[in-house]
Amino acid sequence: MLYMPRRLLAALAVLSVASGAPAHAEMIPSLNVNGSTGLIDLPSGEAQDDATFSFTTALLGPTTRATISFQFSERLSGSFRFLTWRDWDNVIPGDSKLLDRGFDLRYQLLKESNYIPSLTIGLIDFASEGRFSSEYIAATKGFGDRVKVTAGLGWGRLGTDGAIGQPFGDRPALTSSDFGKPNVDQWFRGDAAPFAGVEVKLTDTWTFKGEYSSDAYVEESDIRGQIDRDSPFNFGFEYQKGANARFGVYSMYGSEVGLVFHLILDPKNRATGGVMGAAPVAVNSRPTRTLDPDAYDGGWVTQADAGPLLRKNLAKRLAVDGIVIEDLAYTASTVQIRIRNNRIDAGAQAIGRTARALSHVMPASVEVFEIVPVVKGIGASKVTIRRTDLEQLEFAADNATLLRQRVSITDAGPVPSNALGGDGLYPRFSWSLRPAFRMTEPLKGDLGLRLSASYDIQPGLVLAGSIYGRVIGNIDRSGNPSGSVLQPVRTDGGRYAKFGDPALQSLTLAWYARPAADVYSRVTVGYLERMHAGVSGEVLWKPVDSQLALGAEVNYTKQRDTDGGLGFNEYDYDIVTGHVSAYYDFGNGYVGQLDVGRYLAGDTGATVSIDRVFVNGWRVGAFATVTDVSAAEFGNGAFDKGVRFSVPLNWALGNQSKNTFGATLRPSTGDGGARLEVDGRLYDTIRDYHTDALDPEWGRVWR
Amino acid sequence: MGQGVALRMGVRAAAAVCLMAALAACGSSKPEASPLVLAVSSVAKATLGRAKASRAPAKAAAPVTRADIEKFGMPILRAVIPVRSADALLTITDVKGSTVTWGTTDGTTFTQREGVLIQTRGLGPDLMSAQAPSAAALRTAGGTHQRIYYFLGEDDRSTRRTYECTVTAAGTEEIQIFQRTHRVEKFTETCGRQQGSISNSFWFEGPMIRKSRQLASGGLGFIDFERVVD
Numbered sequence: 042m043l044y045m046p047r048r049l050l051a052a053l054a055v056l057s058v059a060s061g062a063p064a065h066a067e068m069i070p071s072l073n074v075n076g077s078t079g080l081i082d083l084p085s086g087e088a089q090d091d092a093t094f095s096f097t098t099a100l101l102g103p104t105t106r107a108t109i110s111f112q113f114s115e116r117l118s119g120s121f122r123f124l125t126w127r128d129w130d131n132v133i134p135g136d137s138k139l140l141d142r143g144f145d146l147r148y149q150l151l152k153e154s155n156y157i158p159s160l161t162i163g164l165i166d167f168a169s170e171g172r173f174s175s176e177y178i179a180a181t182k183g184f185g186d187r188v189k190v191t192a193g194l195g196w197g198r199l200g201t202d203g204a205i206g207q208p209f210g211d212r213p214a215l216t217s218s219d220f221g222k223p224n225v226d227q228w229f230r231g232d233a234a235p236f237a238g239v240e241v242k243l244t245d246t247w248t249f250k251g252e253y254s255s256d257a258y259v260e261e262s263d264i265r266g267q268i269d270r271d272s273p274f275n276f277g278f279e280y281q282k283g284a285n286a287r288f289g290v291y292s293m294y295g296s297e298v299g300l301v302f303h304l305i306l307d308p309k310n311r312a313t314g315g316v317m318g319a320a321p322v323a324v325n326s327r328p329t330r331t332l333d334p335d336a337y338d339g340g341w342v343t344q345a346d347a348g349p350l351l352r353k354n355l356a357k358r359l360a361v362d363g364i365v366i367e368d369l370a371y372t373a374s375t376v377q378i379r380i381r382n383n384r385i386d387a388g389a390q391a392i393g394r395t396a397r398a399l400s401h402v403m404p405a406s407v408e409v410f411e412i413v414p415v416v417k418g419i420g421a422s423k424v425t426i427r428r429t430d431l432e433q434l435e436f437a438a439d440n441a442t443l444l445r446q447r448v449s450i451t452d453a454g455p456v457p458s459n460a461l462g463g464d465g466l467y468p469r470f471s472w473s474l475r476p477a478f479r480m481t482e483p484l485k486g487d488l489g490l491r492l493s494a495s496y497d498i499q500p501g502l503v504l505a506g507s508i509y510g511r512v513i514g515n516i517d518r519s520g521n522p523s524g525s526v527l528q529p530v531r532t533d534g535g536r537y538a539k540f541g542d543p544a545l546q547s548l549t550l551a552w553y554a555r556p557a558a559d560v561y562s563r564v565t566v567g568y569l570e571r572m573h574a575g576v577s578g579e580v581l582w583k584p585v586d587s588q589l590a591l592g593a594e595v596n597y598t599k600q601r602d603t604d605g606g607l608g609f610n611e612y613d614y615d616i617v618t619g620h621v622s623a624y625y626d627f628g629n630g631y632v633g634q635l636d637v638g639r640y641l642a643g644d645t646g647a648t649v650s651i652d653r654v655f656v657n658g659w660r661v662g663a664f665a666t667v668t669d670v671s672a673a674e675f676g677n678g679a680f681d682k683g684v685r686f687s688v689p690l691n692w693a694l695g696n697q698s699k700n701t702f703g704a705t706l707r708p709s710t711g712d713g714g715a716r717l718e719v720d721g722r723l724y725d726t727i728r729d730y731h732t733d734a735l736d737p738e739w740g741r742v743w744r
Numbered sequence: 745m746g747q748g749v750a751l752r753m754g755v756r757a758a759a760a761v762c763l764m765a766a767l768a769a770c771g772s773s774k775p776e777a778s779p780l781v782l783a784v785s786s787v788a789k790a791t792l793g794r795a796k797a798s799r800a801p802a803k804a805a806a807p808v809t810r811a812d813i814e815k816f817g818m819p820i821l822r823a824v825i826p827v828r829s830a831d832a833l834l835t836i837t838d839v840k841g842s843t844v845t846w847g848t849t850d851g852t853t854f855t856q857r858e859g860v861l862i863q864t865r866g867l868g869p870d871l872m873s874a875q876a877p878s879a880a881a882l883r884t885a886g887g888t889h890q891r892i893y894y895f896l897g898e899d900d901r902s903t904r905r906t907y908e909c910t911v912t913a914a915g916t917e918e919i920q921i922f923q924r925t926h927r928v929e930k931f932t933e934t935c936g937r938q939q940g941s942i943s944n945s946f947w948f949e950g951p952m953i954r955k956s957r958q959l960a961s962g963g964l965g966f967i968d969f970e971r972v973v974d
Contacts, residue, residue: 314869315897315898320852436857438894440872657900695868740900
């Protein structure tokens, strides 16, 4: 009767031909073929709207560029790019194809105002082999609501045509030992050349762009003979389709045609326009004590069958929302329900739904509702709600804020001694066969099938395993040994992919517990991941309302055979690894993590990561690991670094599910700075039910 | 040649498995459809919804007669959401004093206090709560009041909008609701804030709101309500 919102279509424009949302009235900051904010091949002074996440594919003569970009804050953005040069052997014999990866960073110094243009400073490809490296400052000013003009100054590649001098001195060449590290010595050095461009909005959907490029394409044109750079002028048209898709076609450098497609997503806001899913049942109000004093008699607690009956009735109401009762304990005045939330993506909403169910089922004498969300058998926190508040605030203005002021969120505490337990939850066997998608690069991945099974022995004790078989894909499965000078703890991926298909991914016995207030623990034994097996132990300290968490992990592992079986004959390699970790929630969704310790190849060092976590569950982040492995030993890339993202499927589809799609992308895989990939690390397991995560989404408690 | 055939078979088998994998996931737990299935069915639903809407705009309920509705023997409220091309007949799901929650069969609810909308659920950009005037205040020409809306925004956060409102009388008229004529007084509530203004309309039959057009949320716009059966 009430149809799915139309904006859904916009989000799924890639899947369907239906048209999306109406075009923007004002000129939006557009992207260039390199996936960063700009003209055609050149950057501009603008920035994308905060949090914009985009995926760009560009075809430019014999080169392909695939880029993921993220506007990390209002002013700071980053890009991760995969480049392919074809016909690389036109002049110089060798491989016909060259692959390269690079990172960009840009910072907007000034925002546009009446008289001042927007001004951005940026680094392109600042930590690779330098084939694409350049630095720039660019200014952009709008004139009316149809014209934007950009002018800038570029160094590196962007300083190769029409240079006006070297304001900051010579640009030293990179040596192979510099590859993969930030090319700090080169920044803004060497020839500087001006560039410029114009963008004209023709209609709501069509835009014309023209630019004068200061990139001489020295390598592609002069050295490799891939393209002819006949002209510094590029021009073309772009077509915006809905809010999420943009296409461009250009004449580039007088000889080539450029094509680009941008998929532009807004992680902050749901593609469905709002949280979908059915309405809750109304809160059940008790009769007043004066009207029906008998209803408040607590004598019911002595009835022998009261517990199982209450549990059964609650289970029936909660099943509608995919909530399972782990445990139930009560007195005449208080009930504690421990729940497993299988489906609702916001903890606050699961808590609200549980409170509503309790209001219907619990006798009137029960005034205090204690709701304990349980994850992997651990009570993550305890939300205490007074039933009177629930009844009084249901229809009050600003009921979410008012309820939050009266609710307390504390450590879960131990399971009450009078708890009934769950109904048929332990022991329990479950299994599934699902499609599984693995992505290693933009445009590179495998689609396969994963057979998973788990046996829940008792709360917190799980035996689980999974087998993965590839169906189709283009991930490296050459079977070649890595040739790494370090123990190939990661770089034999091609061998694992080839010889272990299908492979036993994991087979573990895991024990999760909350040994003391604010302390959580995990011990996992078995085949922990595709390449390593052994024992992994972890302890985490995280008070419910603390921005800071501290953890420690110790692992002893042996490297597994590449055939995906149970053996350890191929490598004869075992190692003790471990880390101490600090996690900090900076607020506004920024979460940082620092790990210091010993990595799989025996190297010691530290990993820094920062993620931006959105209320709806989107995550985008970056990480870098520096260890005592030298750049030469690490191989391509010098040190381990990369970006990662995770998209909740319900953000786009509006269904109720906690499934996500995500990937971790690295410019190159090395054996230095490699950590064990063990399931169920504690911080992310419990964070969803701590105040840093519950408070931003608290509005959904009444949803 | 033999190899060629085998290869082709292989590709075909792979394609079949791939299709099966993409379209279905199986297991012991309650099955959740695969993302692809959901995507396809969502698009289908949205497209169907749109096609239906364009074929029979706003008149979908026209063939239903008052006799059809009255034979259920219960109060009925009609809600029309123009931006969704949605038209639904609602029944009461909860009553707490003058606060009545009306629901559709597919899990959408609308809560009114004396006929004034204060909450919606299941629409996406929902009205989570509101500080709203009483029906009597909305029937007092020249009266002023503050109105605050709390929406659940598309960013999953509570969004607050505060308006200063004035009520004006807009005369008496006769309206038809499912073949029944009602003589009503129309009042308009004009609400302003710095970023713009909105207006809600109420058609009173005596002290009761017979018909109204009220803002639900920024993302959804207005809803038309008609009290069909008391």
